[in-house]
Amino acid sequence: xxxxxxxxxxxxxxxxGFFFLEGFDFGVGILLPFIAxxxxxxxxxxxxxxxxxxxxxxxxxxxGGAIFAAFPNLYATMFSGFYLALLLILAALILRGVAFEFRxxxxxxxxxxxxxxxxxxxxxxxxxxxxxxxxxxxxxxxxDKTMNYVGGFFDLISLYxxxxxxxxxxxxxxxxxxxxxxxxxxxxxxxAESLLKLLGLCGIFASVSLFILTALTTDAFLNKLSxxxxxxxxxxxxxxxxxxxxxELKKVIFINGLIIALGISALFIGLYPRLMVSSIRSDYSLTxxxxxxxxxxxxxxxxxxxxxxxxxxxxxxxxxxIFRKRVTFKELEY
Amino acid sequence: MNDIITLARWQFAITTVYHFFFVPLTIGLAFLLxxxxxxxxxxxxxxxxxxxxxxxxxFLINFAMGVVTGxxxxxxxxxxxxxxxxxxxxxxxxxxxIEALLAFFLESTFLGIWVFGWEKVSKKIHLASIWIVSISTxxxxxxxxxxxxxxxEPKGYVINNGRAELNNFSELxxxxxxxxQFPHTIAAALATGGFFILGVSAYHLMRKNNEEWVTTSLKxxxxxxxxxxxxxxxxxxxxxxxxxxxxxxxxxxxxxxWDSKDxxxxxxxxxxxxxxxxxxxxxxxxxxxxxxxxxxxxxxxxGLKDIQKDYEEMYGPGNxxxxxxxxFYTFRLMVGAGIxxxxxxxxxxxxxxxxxxxxxxxxxxxxxxxIMLPYIANSTGWILTEVSRTPWIVFGLLKLDKAISPTVxxxxxxxxxxxxxxxxxVLMLIDLGLMIKFAKKSPDxxxxxxxxxxxxxxWI
Numbered sequence: 001x002x003x004x005x006x007x008x009x010x011x012x013x014x015x016x017g018f019f020f021l022e023g024f025d026f027g028v029g030i031l032l033p034f035i036a037x038x039x040x041x042x043x044x045x046x047x048x049x050x051x052x053x054x055x056x057x058x059x060x061x062x063x064g065g066a067i068f069a070a071f072p073n074l075y076a077t078m079f080s081g082f083y084l085a086l087l088l089i090l091a092a093l094i095l096r097g098v099a100f101e102f103r104x105x106x107x108x109x110x111x112x113x114x115x116x117x118x119x120x121x122x123x124x125x126x127x128x129x130x131x132x133x134x135x136x137x138x139x140x141x142x143x144d145k146t147m148n149y150v151g152g153f154f155d156l157i158s159l160y161x162x163x164x165x166x167x168x169x170x171x172x173x174x175x176x177x178x179x180x181x182x183x184x185x186x187x188x189x190x191x192a193e194s195l196l197k198l199l200g201l202c203g204i205f206a207s208v209s210l211f212i213l214t215a216l217t218t219d220a221f222l223n224k225l226s227x228x229x230x231x232x233x234x235x236x237x238x239x240x241x242x243x244x245x246x247x248e249l250k251k252v253i254f255i256n257g258l259i260i261a262l263g264i265s266a267l268f269i270g271l272y273p274r275l276m277v278s279s280i281r282s283d284y285s286l287t288x289x290x291x292x293x294x295x296x297x298x299x300x301x302x303x304x305x306x307x308x309x310x311x312x313x314x315x316x317x318x319x320x321x322i323f324r325k326r327v328t329f330k331e332l333e334y
Numbered sequence: 335m336n337d338i339i340t341l342a343r344w345q346f347a348i349t350t351v352y353h354f355f356f357v358p359l360t361i362g363l364a365f366l367l368x369x370x371x372x373x374x375x376x377x378x379x380x381x382x383x384x385x386x387x388x389x390x391x392x393f394l395i396n397f398a399m400g401v402v403t404g405x406x407x408x409x410x411x412x413x414x415x416x417x418x419x420x421x422x423x424x425x426x427x428x429x430x431x432i433e434a435l436l437a438f439f440l441e442s443t444f445l446g447i448w449v450f451g452w453e454k455v456s457k458k459i460h461l462a463s464i465w466i467v468s469i470s471t472x473x474x475x476x477x478x479x480x481x482x483x484x485x486x487e488p489k490g491y492v493i494n495n496g497r498a499e500l501n502n503f504s505e506l507x508x509x510x511x512x513x514x515q516f517p518h519t520i521a522a523a524l525a526t527g528g529f530f531i532l533g534v535s536a537y538h539l540m541r542k543n544n545e546e547w548v549t550t551s552l553k554x555x556x557x558x559x560x561x562x563x564x565x566x567x568x569x570x571x572x573x574x575x576x577x578x579x580x581x582x583x584x585x586x587x588x589x590x591x592w593d594s595k596d597x598x599x600x601x602x603x604x605x606x607x608x609x610x611x612x613x614x615x616x617x618x619x620x621x622x623x624x625x626x627x628x629x630x631x632x633x634x635x636x637g638l639k640d641i642q643k644d645y646e647e648m649y650g651p652g653n654x655x656x657x658x659x660x661x662f663y664t665f666r667l668m669v670g671a672g673i674x675x676x677x678x679x680x681x682x683x684x685x686x687x688x689x690x691x692x693x694x695x696x697x698x699x700x701x702x703x704x705i706m707l708p709y710i711a712n713s714t715g716w717i718l719t720e721v722s723r724t725p726w727i728v729f730g731l732l733k734l735d736k737a738i739s740p741t742v743x744x745x746x747x748x749x750x751x752x753x754x755x756x757x758x759x760v761l762m763l764i765d766l767g768l769m770i771k772f773a774k775k776s777p778d779x780x781x782x783x784x785x786x787x788x789x790x791x792x793w794i
Binding site: 047050051052054055057058061062064065066067068069070072073075076077078079080081083084086087090091093094095097098100101102105106146147148149150293294296297300301304305308309312315316319322323 | 394395397398399401402403405406408409411412413414416417419420422423424425426427428430431432433434435436438439440442443444445446447449450451454455494495499500501503739740741742746749750753754757761764765768771772
């Protein structure tokens with residue numbers, strides 16, 4: 001395997017990490033204003049992701065940095081091309097980040113409810129936009145022969161990309177609801193649990209639609225491995241629905257992780273060896289070769305990533321172990 | 335085309351200055367929190383825990399803003415400066431990726447443990463967490479300055495395939511520019527933390543809050559402020575001397591010296607006529623610039639016009655003189671604030687040793703105002719550093735006008751500029767409000783509030 005392919009895999013791994021981890025805290029953020037009505041309930045919901053969300057977000061930041069270092073042309077084309085989408089993403093990330101810190105710093109219904117809805121809105125926008133953005137890599141966008149994006153914002157919006165955004169959104173909400181069922185108590189937990197069946201079902205429908213649309217609009221499934229991964233993730237969603245009924249929620253959250261991993265893999269395998277498809281001419285597409293850094297940079301970064309990503313996984317896993325217990329009303333100190 | 339560059343540069347300037355408004359306090363306070371908690375674990379004196387929690391709450395309000403404003407920093411290279419990203423990504427992306435991988439993960443994960451783990455992990459692990467946070471904030475600064483130093487003095491690269499590619503990673507890290515810039519920055523961050531603690535403690539003393547945690551904080555603040563502000567000046571002097579040799583254009587602009595002089599005077603105030611390349615009025619101290627540059631009262635300091643000629647020979651025709659007025663005055667503001675910091679902290683030490691500081695109400699008030707000094711120095715220092723690199727984005731390799739995104743429209747850049755400027759301003763005001771609110775509160779009072787909160791009230 002060449003270094004370019006290794007980096008292609010590493011970047012998909014970073015995205016899987018981001019979607020799996022930040023997926024549930026986006027979901028929790030979206031559910032926040034509806035699932036928790038009293039202030040201490042809301043505090044409990046936020047505390048359930050409190051120790052984690054920032055660390056989860058670093059997966060995205062690292063993916064951004066890794067793309068810059070390994071595939072500078074992808075970084076340049078995607079971020080200048082998806083300009084307004086990225087502006088929205090950044091604004092949402094900014095508001096969401098401060099909201100967690102600011103909301104409890106003042107009392108008052110307006111202040112707290114305001115920040116709660118900002119958490120809700122920003123989590124929602126982020127979930128949808130990341131779905132839309134990634135789907136566009138595969139569907140193809142107008143990229144000219146100088147690797148520059150020549151379309152506008154609305155070139156990013158289509159039935160397929162919206163379906164992807166919606167599927168990501170529903171999966172994240174499902175993911176978040178499972179997390180809340182496992183990590184909270186009282187009414188919040190009951191409400192979260194009561195949503196699971198419906199959300200699981202919606203998840204199945206959304207992913208089936210996305211599967212069909214992917215087959216119709218993209219060439220991803222020409223690669224049998226991509227097809228298999230996508231198909232398997234659908235099957236696992238059905239299995240998850242069954243497990244929800246049997247109330248085996250710990251399994252559900254891990255299988256959710258697997259579903260996300262398979263979904264992202266299906267996307268990236270379908271893309272391979274391209275990074276961003278050009279809708280103008282296929283040979284204008286960015287690939288892991290024409291968008292890549294030099295051999296020296298890739299090899300240096302490989303050594304660093306292969307050393308540090310496992311270490312990060314270890315200590316992040318350890319945090320989840322420390323905060324493994326349910327958040328209770330008694331300990332809402334922060 | 336020119337307008338887009340201006341807008342993109344304004345966006346970069348605004349987002350960077352805002353970002354660096356929060357970062358130094360994060361670095362400084364993280365270190366001080368680690369020191370405070372070390373005392374707590376060692377002595378088991380509860381006063382240190384009170385301190386850690388009090389300064390910790392302020393740290394977190396500030397930290398959140400530092401994190402979110404940093405996000406934009408990472409992504410706007412691709413958004414507004416895509417040609418730059420293509421040209422140097424092979425090198426420039428490396429420190430950014432390492433920063434995320436090595437520093438951000440550590441920082442965010444262990445800060446989570448520190449905030450939520452007071453009752454969940456042992457005291458030692460809790461202490462280790464804040465030390466890890468402190469180290470990772472410094473690591474983060476290190477890697478970002480590796481990237482920034484490359485822009486000022488590109489090292490370790492080779493031009494290949496029409497772009498700058500990494501040739502030697504250790505040269506990138508051994509870049510001497512980095513090693514004068516990094517210590518100066520860290521000392522400035524510690525000074526920011528020191529003056530912050532000093533000022534907020536002084537506020538509590540003014541209010542006759544003489545609790546132990548306040549007086550101990552004040553002492554810590556005095557010690558850190560004096561050490562850090564003297565170091566930052568000393569390290570800045572080294573940096574200045576270095577820049578005179580390595581990047582003379584930068585220093586010539588910062589000193590607004592148009593013609594080479596031996597010995598060179600130091601301008602204190604000048605009315606700078608950039609169009610006619612002269613100062614229409616100036617007050618200066620004879621020989622002082624030579625002394626500052628070479629530690630003796632003779633020595634030629636090259637003027638802007640001569641350096642311009644040299645650069646034309648080296649890099650071809652073009653204007654290589656950066657905005658002189660901005661460079662000159664930001665430099666004076668930075669140095670001026672730095673001198674005031676030294677004076678203020680020496681005075682504070684003097685009054686503290688004489689045990690008079692608690693009665694000097696006016697002086698305490700001055701210390702509260704003194705919180706602003708490092709902020710002024712930090713911001714003007716960065717504006718000077720970045721502005722005086724004009725017209726280069728990477729010195730000698732790539733000019734600003736070749737670096738922007740070719741297909742991004744002016745309307746897009748303007749809209750993102752407005753969105754970020756608006757968002758940052760609103761959030762900064764809220765952040766300042768919260769900082770002031772929590773800085774004024776006594777820790778004990780806040781604990782009582784929390785108990786009340788737990789009982790819960792109804793929200794829609």
